[in-house]
Amino acid sequence: MEAVKSYRIPVEAPKDLIEEYFKVKQRALDAIFSHVKISKKAHLNLKAEDRKKLRDELLREWKYSKHYVDSAINSVIGLVKSWITLYNRGKAESKPEITKRTVYIKSTLFSFRNGILKISIEPNKRYLEVDLTKYPWIHEDFDRIGGSILTERELIVTVKKSVEPKAEKWASFDVNLTNVTSSINGEIKRYDLKELYHIHRTYETKRQRIQKLSKIKPLTSRRLLEKYSGREENRAKDFMHKLTTQIARELKEKNCGAIMERLKSVKDKILNHSKKMNRKLSKWNARTFQFMLEYKLKWLNLPVKYVNPKNSSKTCPVCSGSMASYLGRIMKCEKCGLAMDRDVVAVLNLQMRGEGFPQRALDEIIEREGLSRNENNNSLCIPT
Ligand SMILES: [Zn+2]
Known part of the structure; x- marks a missing residue:
């Protein structure tokens, strides 16, 4: 089994590459989106020769490493495919768009020697070198480096290693709106989520206010929405990262695996507004917590198990009565x-x-x- 982890490293990215990559993705999107056929349902009809033609076209004025064009095409195909899925569910907006100025760096675009990550920008000519030994928090306990993401200010490096998770004992977790309750080998412990709840509420309230504005000033409201979503989501994720890191350490000390509820996508019933919001936030908490804890535990060689949560808070744990x-x-x-x-x-x-x-x-x-x-x-x- 392979465990994956990622690190954010501040770098000064080559602005010209970021800009040109963004443009190439936009061109690729226009070209690829013209291959989306809509009859009853939407599907992508992009043949191998179409793809080759597009690649050749995009490479004509491209001075950077060729792999960037391939990764741009791949990421746009991914974007269009997820748009198609949404469209077929009746949930897609008018047309997919490239919004983020991020560059995906495939493993073929860099070398890693003596702790130095050397990323090719222009073939045999220009490189971005990142010295990972300068960052003590990046432990050297990884087997290899996977694909990375470059933004204007940081490089998100993904590291991988093989693991065989096993544990002697188990802990279980129940996540809701304001706390995480756990039974760590039978010992009950709670982790407060009130601070997170507050972050969520502030974000939701702001969002609703901006959405009201969207009819009068659609562009301004969209920009504001992006700004706030990003900021608040980062704060919420940051909170969850700290919590799951702390819990993962505790479980490592006790050699405990984690048992969590198997979440399913429940179609939202019509609820009153605040109930609906709380349910959404509660779901965000559970998904984010599970995702983060799982990959952190895996990295520490500890297993994660998902079980059916049906009636789990309504069944007597002692006699199975209701x-x-x-x-x-x-x-x-x-x-x-x-x-x-x-x-x-x-x-x-x-x-x-x-x-x-x-x-x-x-x-x-x-x-x-x-x-x-x-x-x-x-x-x-x-x-x-
Ligand atoms: Zn009972």
Whole structure:
């Protein structure tokens, strides 16, 4: 199995390359988009000879390394294909657009020796050299460097290594709007997300205000929207990065793998506005948390497992009876009477579904609830 990680390194990128690459992508987009055929559904009808013709055309006035043109064509094809998917679902806007001035650098465009990444700009003539040894946070524990992304101010380097994740113990996680609840080998721990919630809300409110403006001033509102989305998303992602890095370290110390809920794309029901917004944010939290934690754990050679979360906060972790809302977020089992916070119920169920009941959690429940264990069948008896 291969683990992947990326680093942002500040660089001064060759502005001319960034600009020319941007233009070449726009030209490629015009050409490739003209091959999108729309009958009932949209599809891309780009033959190998069309592609070759386009490549030759774009290379005519291209002084930089040829691979850039190939990567530009590939990235535009990707963009057009995802537009087609959206279009066929009835969700596409008028036409795809190139908005970001980023250059994709394939592994064929650089060499890596003695910690120095040498990226070809113009063949045998001009290079961008990045000394990775200057950055102590880039550990040398990688096998190879993959494709990278160059922007005006930074290089996003992707590093890879082979791993064989395994763990002795397990931790489970339940992510919602304002906290992450975990059961780390049966020990319950919570991580506060209120700061993140605040970031999200500020961003959503601003966005709504700008959207109202969009009918009067479409261009201004789009620019504002891009600016704010980028900024707030960076802050939110930054928060999640810190949290998942911290959790990944904790799990490494305890040699714990992670069990998380398998998310599915639920079609949004018609909800009132604030409910809908909270659901969207909650979903963002869960997806971002899972994505970040998974790749960080993989890098540390720890496994991740996804389990079906159906009824995970409504099933009694002790007797499997069904639980109902009792007081605030407390759930109570209709069969055995166990009362417990719904997030804790959820993580215990996730952990059980992934790896069996953690002994530690069981002991804690027994002690707290005054239950006694039936030694013969390991089930719990309710004191009368
Ligand atoms: Zn029960």
